[in-house]
Amino acid sequence: MSFYSTRGGACATASQAVLWGLAKDGGLYVPSMFPQLSQETVALFCQMSYPQIAERVLRAFLEDYSIAEIAESVNAAYAAPAFDDPAVAPVKHLDDNLYLLELFHGPTLAFKDIALKLLPYLVRLAAQKNQEEREISILVATSGDTGKAALEGFRDVPGTSCTVFYPESGVSALQKLQMVTTAGANTHVIGVRGNFDDTQTGVKRLFSSPAFHEKMAAAGRLPSSANSINFGRLAPQVTYYFSSYAALVNAGALRMGQALNFVVPTGNFGDILAGYYAKRMGLPVGKLICASNRNNVLSDFFSDGIYYTHRTFFTTMSPSMDILISSNLERLLYEYVGRDGRIVRSWMDLLNDCGSFSIGAQRLVELQKTFAAGFADDTMTAAEIRRVFEHTGYLMDPHTAVASHVLGAYRKHTGDHSPTVIIATASPYKFPEDVLASLLGEQATAGLDVFVCAQKLSAHTGVPIPRQITELQSLPVRHQTVCDRENMEQALLDELR
Numbered sequence: 108m109s110f111y112s113t114r115g116g117a118c119a120t121a122s123q124a125v126l127w128g129l130a131k132d133g134g135l136y137v138p139s140m141f142p143q144l145s146q147e148t149v150a151l152f153c154q155m156s157y158p159q160i161a162e163r164v165l166r167a168f169l170e171d172y173s174i175a176e177i178a179e180s181v182n183a184a185y186a187a188p189a190f191d192d193p194a195v196a197p198v199k200h201l202d203d204n205l206y207l208l209e210l211f212h213g214p215t216l217a218f219k220d221i222a223l224k225l226l227p228y229l230v231r232l233a234a235q236k237n238q239e240e241r242e243i244s245i246l247v248a249t250s251g252d253t254g255k256a257a258l259e260g261f262r263d264v265p266g267t268s269c270t271v272f273y274p275e276s277g278v279s280a281l282q283k284l285q286m287v288t289t290a291g292a293n294t295h296v297i298g299v300r301g302n303f304d305d306t307q308t309g310v311k312r313l314f315s316s317p318a319f320h321e322k323m324a325a326a327g328r329l330p331s332s333a334n335s336i337n338f339g340r341l342a343p344q345v346t347y348y349f350s351s352y353a354a355l356v357n358a359g360a361l362r363m364g365q366a367l368n369f370v371v372p373t374g375n376f377g378d379i380l381a382g383y384y385a386k387r388m389g390l391p392v393g394k395l396i397c398a399s400n401r402n403n404v405l406s407d408f409f410s411d412g413i414y415y416t417h418r419t420f421f422t423t424m425s426p427s428m429d430i431l432i433s434s435n436l437e438r439l440l441y442e443y444v445g446r447d448g449r450i451v452r453s454w455m456d457l458l459n460d461c462g463s464f465s466i467g468a469q470r471l472v473e474l475q476k477t478f479a480a481g482f483a484d485d486t487m488t489a490a491e492i493r494r495v496f497e498h499t500g501y502l503m504d505p506h507t508a509v510a511s512h513v514l515g516a517y518r519k520h521t522g523d524h525s526p527t528v529i530i531a532t533a534s535p536y537k538f539p540e541d542v543l544a545s546l547l548g549e550q551a552t553a554g555l556d557v558f559v560c561a562q563k564l565s566a567h568t569g570v571p572i573p574r575q576i577t578e579l580q581s582l583p584v585r586h587q588t589v590c591d592r593e594n595m596e597q598a599l600l601d602e603l604r
């Protein structure tokens with residue numbers, strides 16, 4: 108299978124797509140076709156472990172990797188103790204026809220670990236396959252969770268370095284602490300004075316700058332991406348749509364072949380896009396429900412077909428979704444315009460020049476057959492955390508609560524109560540102040556630091572604090588660089604020197 112660019116150019120192998128991250132024409136790599144996994148195969152998944160399912164899913168896409176290479180990689184990536192649950196991505200029952208897919212059992216307590224524990228293995232193999240001798244310099248823009256997961260994934264991996272740019276005041280206190288305390292001789296963390304969109308745009312600009320590539324090449328480095336624009340990030344995320352489906356069939360909650368809905372808290376559209384890919388591969392996915400926070404550019408798009416970014420950017424209690432330019436939507440659009448890269452390019456140019464584009468009524472109708480959408484602001488999110496805890500005893504993080512709220516509204520509006528999985532993307536202990544305030548009111552957290560909030564939260568709910576959080580208290584801060592958004596290139600070159 109080859110990989111094309113969403114903007115019409117380029118043809119690459121799977122390993123080249125993983126190695127290069129972004130296509131040279133600025134587009135994103137997409138597979139030339141969707142491999143099909145039959146219902147018999149999905150039935151076999153019911154007897155398989157998570158790494159075994161991952162191997163089958165990845166094999167279908169990564170044609171120039173051997174089966175042995177993929178098997179070794181997934182076994183190493185998903186082994187204990189990095190993941191504290193043998194199921195890797197366990198499914199929990201919440202309510203009638205309602206389940207949670209917990210994706211936060213990895214080292215950094217957010218769903219990014221599922222892809223970023225595996226990506227370094229795929230990148231190193233890709234370098235070998237393409238006789239790449241240079242150091243692979245991973246560059247990441249993070250809205251909070253990708254950064255730490257990438258740092259942990261690439262920390263001390265030979266032949267690589269990992270540099271993370273984060274919006275200096277756009278991530279939670281704990282997310283920041285997780286990043287700036289990272290050890291490892293090849294890790295770099297740089298705060299940017301700006302928001303996530305500024306940060307992501309700055310990194311994308313580096314990738315598309317020939318002068319930057321030359322400077323890096325002269326220093327013996329090949330820049331690559333660990334953001335979800337990299338196909339190597341996306342492919343591992345397809346696995347858990349299959350594994351959760353199989354788990355529900357196993358539990359007797361679903362008949363094989365029955366449609367299953369997913370509601371996905373969405374920022375850069377990577378996670379939900381993986382669900383769309385699973386559907387295109389033959390998994391009986393019903394509706395994919397896109398949940399936004401107050402930065403509701405996507406839920407607006409799914410209701411009127413207009414993507415419109417000239418709006419106020421809000422900092423919310425679900426920071427990993429504080430995004431207005433949702434990169435992976437481009438991959439979805441590509442599929443809905445008959446894979447015509449020229450149309451995608453024209454829309455992306457409009458977005459760049461005028462801040463919006465419109466896909467037209469006909470295409471919107473097509474999109475709405477698969478996608479529904481909604482949003483929750485912080486007040487609704489806090490109320491949902493409290494409601495779910497009081498009703499079921501389950502403690503949600505703010506991102507998961509956004510999804511839960513949006514599902515409630517969707518069910519009320521459509522009457523569609525089919526079996527549904529909420530993608531639970533982070534541990535509530537990544538956001539202890541906001542979660543505690545949601546349960547007990549703002550005054551309960553006043554003047555308390557995050558660790559005290561975590562202890563109060565645990566005392567109130569009985570949910571244990573993960574060791575990754577407790578450990579942070581005693582780790583020294585190792586990264587203090589901060590730069591203006593115009594100076595990201597220089598800050599990076601200084602760090603790497």
Ligand SMILES: *Cc1c(COP(=O)(O)O)cnc(C)c1O
Nearest residue numbers: 252374375376377378427532533
């Ligand atoms: C990254 C992230 C999201 C959004 O995922 P996308 O793939 O960017 O849509 C949601 N929740 C959490 C906790 C995240 O870290």
